Amino acid sequence: MLKVKNISFGYSSTTVLEEVDFSIGIGENLAIIGESGSGKSTMLKLIYGEYDLEVGEILWNDIKILGPKYNLVIGYDFMKYVTQEFDLMPYTSVEENIGKYLSRFYPKEKEKRIKELIKVVELESFSKTKVKNLSGGQKQRVALARALAKEPEILLLDEPFSHIDNFKKQSLRRNLFKYLKGNSISCIVATHDKSDVLGFADKMIVLHNKKIIAKGTPQELYKSPKTPLIASFFEEFSTINDEIYYAHQLEIVEQSNFKALVKQSYFNGNSWLIEAEYNSDSVFITHRNFLEKDTVVYFNIKK
Numbered sequence: 076m077l078k079v080k081n082i083s084f085g086y087s088s089t090t091v092l093e094e095v096d097f098s099i100g101i102g103e104n105l106a107i108i109g110e111s112g113s114g115k116s117t118m119l120k121l122i123y124g125e126y127d128l129e130v131g132e133i134l135w136n137d138i139k140i141l142g143p144k145y146n147l148v149i150g151y152d153f154m155k156y157v158t159q160e161f162d163l164m165p166y167t168s169v170e171e172n173i174g175k176y177l178s179r180f181y182p183k184e185k186e187k188r189i190k191e192l193i194k195v196v197e198l199e200s201f202s203k204t205k206v207k208n209l210s211g212g213q214k215q216r217v218a219l220a221r222a223l224a225k226e227p228e229i230l231l232l233d234e235p236f237s238h239i240d241n242f243k244k245q246s247l248r249r250n251l252f253k254y255l256k257g258n259s260i261s262c263i264v265a266t267h268d269k270s271d272v273l274g275f276a277d278k279m280i281v282l283h284n285k286k287i288i289a290k291g292t293p294q295e296l297y298k299s300p301k302t303p304l305i306a307s308f309f310e311e312f313s314t315i316n317d318e319i320y321y322a323h324q325l326e327i328v329e330q331s332n333f334k335a336l337v338k339q340s341y342f343n344g345n346s347w348l349i350e351a352e353y354n355s356d357s358v359f360i361t362h363r364n365f366l367e368k369d370t371v372v373y374f375n376i377k378k
């Protein structure tokens with residue numbers, strides 16, 4: 076179990092994180108969300124032991140995570156961290172990169188493990204390719220596979236699919252998170268992308284103004300977002316009479332007390348997102364058809 080106990084941290088005199096406290100169990104998937112600069116990467120780096128903590132402590136089971144003041148080499152064998160930079164060996168092949176930390180003394184096992192991981196990240200046709208000749212997204216997949224090579228007990232992922240195209244992203248996400256669950260590897264994912272969270276995270280925390288402002292399952296936070304910031308992570312929303320409503324919770328009707336003027340219609344696949352002006356504010360409503368700008372519409376809150 077990972078326990079982050081009441082930590083506060085700043086790079087200089089200004090604090091970045093204040094009284095942050097949470098824990099995750101074996102095999103659990105935790106998502107950390109928050110605006111850019113809210114401290115997500117800093118949180119991962121502290122868990123990895125990249126900086127010394129002055130306030131609070133971080134424990135993996137009974138092991139206290141220590142920073143560079145106490146550890147000559149940063150990091151621990153049971154933990155892997157995939158940063159936004161990847162940190163690969165450019166002039167060697169994909170399989171050599173993935174196998175870098177695997178023992179040479181068991182060549183058969185090594186080969187089998189590399190093959191298994193190459194399959195998880197769907198890079199079968201690139202196993203012999205030099206990393207320098209890969210795209211950003213392919214490099215990101217090599218970095219993920221390499222982090223898994225020595226079976227960490229906990230994996231820290233910073234925006235793990237940010238460079239990967241939409242065609243691959245869905246299946247890669249499913250593969251990776253299924254692999255982690257299947258092998259009881261705990262995982263913390265810092266992300267801006269709700270698709271990394273909704274179907275996969277067991278718990279999520281929201282960082283804002285240095286603190287955790289919400290904790291819960293994705294279902295709990297989605298269903299009752301406490302603040303507009305939390306709602307905005309999931310979907311377009313409107314605030315009506317101080318209540319938050321997602322676009323699909325509003326509907327356009329023949330008559331109602333809510334009268335609005337269409338500003339724009341956005342194609343959204345199986346529906347349109349209508350942006351309309353209501354009481355000098357924007358409201359967002361899901362609708363089956365395109366609506367012309369300046370059309371007067373009435374809308375309701377769905378029961």
Ligand SMILES: Nc1ncnc2c1ncn2[C@@H]1O[C@H](COP(=O)(O)OP(=O)(O)OP(=O)(O)O)[C@@H](O)[C@H]1O
Binds near residue numbers: 087111112113114115
């Ligand atoms: N090495 C550093 N030295 C000084 N300040 C830093 C350092 N790294 C980050 N910061 C500052 O700490 C704050 C948190 O940064 P951090 O990278 O943790 O945010 P983030 O939530 O991961 O952002 P993003 O989503 O953009 O990656 C920011 O204000 C940033 O400028």
